[in-house]
Amino acid sequence: MAYGFSSINELMLPAGQLETLPMNHIVEPISDVVSKIKPEQVFTVYRNDAHTDHKIVFDAVMSATKSFRYPFVKKVLAYETLSETDFGLKPEDGGFKPNVFIDVSLQLEKKLTILEMYPSEIAPFPFPRSRKALESLAYVRGVQANVEAAEAFVLIKEIL
Numbered sequence: 001m002a003y004g005f006s007s008i009n010e011l012m013l014p015a016g017q018l019e020t021l022p023m024n025h026i027v028e029p030i031s032d033v034v035s036k037i038k039p040e041q042v043f044t045v046y047r048n049d050a051h052t053d054h055k056i057v058f059d060a061v062m063s064a065t066k067s068f069r070y071p072f073v074k075k076v077l078a079y080e081t082l083s084e085t086d087f088g089l090k091p092e093d094g095g096f097k098p099n100v101f102i103d104v105s106l107q108l109e110k111k112l113t114i115l116e117m118y119p120s121e122i123a124p125f126p127f128p129r130s131r132k133a134l135e136s137l138a139y140v141r142g143v144q145a146n147v148e149a150a151e152a153f154v155l156i157k158e159i160l
Contacts, residue, residue, distance in 0.1 A: 002110075002113075002114045002117060003114065009033045009036075009037075011029045011030070011033070013025075013026060013029070015053065016052075016053060017053075018052070018053045018056040018057070019052060019053075019056060023056075023059070023060065023063075026056060026057070026060040027060045027063045027064055030060050030061060030063075030064040031063070031064040031069075031070075034064050034065060034070055034073065035070070038070075038072045039072070039073060040072060040073065040074045040075065041073075041074065041075045041076075041077065042061060042065050042073055042075070042076045042077070043076075043077050043078075043079055043153070044057065044058055044061040044062075044076065044077070044078055044079070044156075045057050045058055045061075045078065045079065045081060045084075046058070046078045046079065046080055046081070046084075046085050046088070046096055046154065047059070047078065048085075048088045048090055048093040048095075048096075049081060049084040049085050049087075049088045050083075050084050050085075050087040050088045050089070051081070051084040054081070054084060058078065061076070062076070062156070065157070067157075067159065073159075074158065074159045074160075075155070075157065075158045075159070076155075076156040076157040076158075077100055077153040077154065077155055077156060078153060078154045078156055079151065079152075079153050080096050080098070080137075080152060080153075082128040082129050082133055082134060082137060083127075083128035083129050086128065087128075096152075096154065097154065098141070098144070098152030098153055098154055099153075099154060099155050100152070100153040100154070100155050101141060101144060101145035101147075101150040101151070101152055101153070102150060102151050102153070103142075103145065103147040103148075103149070103150055104138060104149050104150055104151050105142065105147055105148035105149045105150075108135065108138050108148075108149045111134075111138075112131050112134060112135060115129075115131060115134060116131065135149075138150065138151065
């Protein structure tokens, strides 16, 4: 497996159709995974993306990481998704303003290689999810973090 994960939990929810489900049908399977894995950190989508599923997933993840039910979750971070985060042009949203950066300088080439394993998700530049666009964003985020390449996140919750 290219990612090196020890396990994967597929929830088998209908992509692009989450608004057709009652919220508890989304929260429950996510909560089950959180309870099973007991992560200290959770990464989730940015709520104000253009993708309709992202708002629903964000809200479900926030419900599935409540401190009083899941005290082991100490940090929740929202990540950006090229072609979704940058097109979430809601007037009331101030936009994705990252305040946490992770240095991916040593992993960037592997990340780009993994991206190419999903041909239905990428297209030639200037498509937002092209190799060039992803690499460029990594370098811009790297400049913001004073490293060669980085990924950016918005800190949603942190318990110290």
